[in-house]
Amino acid sequence: MPSQRKAIALISGGLDSLLAARVMQEQGIYVEGINFFTGFCVEGHTHAIRKQDHAKPKRNNALWVAEQLGIRLHIIDIIEEYKEVVFNPRHGYGANLNPCLDCKIFMVNKAHHWVRDHGFDFVVTGEVIGQRPMSQRKDTMPVVSRESGAEDLLLRPLCAKNLPPSRPEREGWVDRERLYGFSGRSRKPQMALASQFGFLEYAQPAGGCCFLTDARYAAKLADLWASRGTKQYELDDIMLLKVGRHLRPRPHFKVIISREEGEGNFLKGYRNQYINIESISHPGPLALIDGEPSFDDIELASRLVARYGKGRESPRVELEVRDLEGHSYRLAVKPLSPSEVPEGWYL
Numbered sequence: 053m054p055s056q057r058k059a060i061a062l063i064s065g066g067l068d069s070l071l072a073a074r075v076m077q078e079q080g081i082y083v084e085g086i087n088f089f090t091g092f093c094v095e096g097h098t099h100a101i102r103k104q105d106h107a108k109p110k111r112n113n114a115l116w117v118a119e120q121l122g123i124r125l126h127i128i129d130i131i132e133e134y135k136e137v138v139f140n141p142r143h144g145y146g147a148n149l150n151p152c153l154d155c156k157i158f159m160v161n162k163a164h165h166w167v168r169d170h171g172f173d174f175v176v177t178g179e180v181i182g183q184r185p186m187s188q189r190k191d192t193m194p195v196v197s198r199e200s201g202a203e204d205l206l207l208r209p210l211c212a213k214n215l216p217p218s219r220p221e222r223e224g225w226v227d228r229e230r231l232y233g234f235s236g237r238s239r240k241p242q243m244a245l246a247s248q249f250g251f252l253e254y255a256q257p258a259g260g261c262c263f264l265t266d267a268r269y270a271a272k273l274a275d276l277w278a279s280r281g282t283k284q285y286e287l288d289d290i291m292l293l294k295v296g297r298h299l300r301p302r303p304h305f306k307v308i309i310s311r312e313e314g315e316g317n318f319l320k321g322y323r324n325q326y327i328n329i330e331s332i333s334h335p336g337p338l339a340l341i342d343g344e345p346s347f348d349d350i351e352l353a354s355r356l357v358a359r360y361g362k363g364r365e366s367p368r369v370e371l372e373v374r375d376l377e378g379h380s381y382r383l384a385v386k387p388l389s390p391s392e393v394p395e396g397w398y399l
Contacts, residue, residue: 056082057082057174057226058171059076059175059176059207059220060083060086060170060172060175061083061084061086061176062088062160064087064093065113065116065255066117066178067242067254067255070251071242073117073123075210075232076226077121079226079230083121083123084172085118086162087114087125089129090155091131091134091287092263092290093262113255113261114127126166134158135285137154137155138151138264138283143195146185146265147265148266150186150262150264150265152184152186152265153186153187153196156179156187156200161199163202164201164205174206175202175205175206176208177206179193179196179208179211180210180211180242181214181215182235183236190214193208204219205218206218207221210232211232211233211235213228213232214233214235232245269294273285275399279304292322295308296310296319297311297398299356299399300399301352301353301397302345304345305349307339307341307356308326308339308342309338309339310337319340324376327374328374329357329371329373330357331357331362331363331369332382333371336358336360336362339353339356339357350373350383351383354371354383354385355386357371359388359390361387363387365387366387368386369384369387371385
């Protein structure tokens with residue numbers, strides 16, 4: 053009897069990757085999952101912090117998908133390697149700072165190397181022609197296969213019938229007739245297939261889970277690069293860009309102001325790394341200052357922080373300022389009025 057064929061499936065945590073892996077299982081293929089951690093797909097973190105997201109599951113969707121499929125999942129940290137993709141995408145950015153085509157090529161390449169190193173046969177993705185405007189077009193599908201090095205060992209079960217047969221199809225490892233020909237941005241075919249397989253719950257992130265596709269997040273990342281004069285970031289930068297109001301009153305410093313208790317608790321973890329301000333006379337937010345502010349800048353930031361607390365209508369609000377050495381002092385300031393906070397300050 054021929055040995056069972058083995059595939060590694062890219063698992064993002066969304067519906068498409070869930071279905072692609074399940075379609076392979078239905079054909080008797082042994083499947084394991086692989087998830088590449090870039091730092092930018094951390095939606096569960098936001099759901100855990102913000103009150104408005106409390107109804108959303110606090111989970112790693114990739115792990116959850118693997119559990120539904122009953123497969124082993126390999127989570128691989130690629131934060132440092134991935135920086136080159138973000139900084140210098142050969143195929144450019146999408147609508148924001150999302151290097152989607154280069155990202156797909158990079159991840160399929162990593163998966164293809166994993167297949168060779170671990171005795172697997174081919175790579176599976178949940179791509180659907182026309183689902184994404186940059187990386188999932190009929191003309192870019194061959195680009196991903198070619199530039200990743202996977203060539204015809206890359207199988208896309210959900211849209212395979214719209215593409216030339218891959219090696220797994222030609223060799224009879226999988227039955228092409230039992231694959232699908234989905235295309236376009238409608239998710240109704242995938243939802244119908246999910247129902248057929250008995251999947252009643254699944255993540256449906258708009259644009260995927262990557263924050264680089266989000267216009268406001270991309271603007272904050274671009275501002276970070278501009279303020280530092282270089283395209284660099286660390287994981288803490290990625291996380292902080294997702295939390296709080298970000299305002300830049302002056303070119304050399306930025307203020308990050310919590311919007312609710314959960315964000316304030318999260319920002320407390322960074323108080324030793326940033327000058328921070330907290331209202332003590334009235335309930336109010338915690339704020340971090342990123343940059344090199346003067347005393348006048350700190351006073352301006354304090355007035356801004358007071359603007360978002362319960363003392364916004366008071367003539368004076370008392371705040372405590374802690375510096376990077378752990379020293380603290382108090383300021384009594386008049387909160388800024390809405391008209392004194394230009395729209396251009398908001399990132």
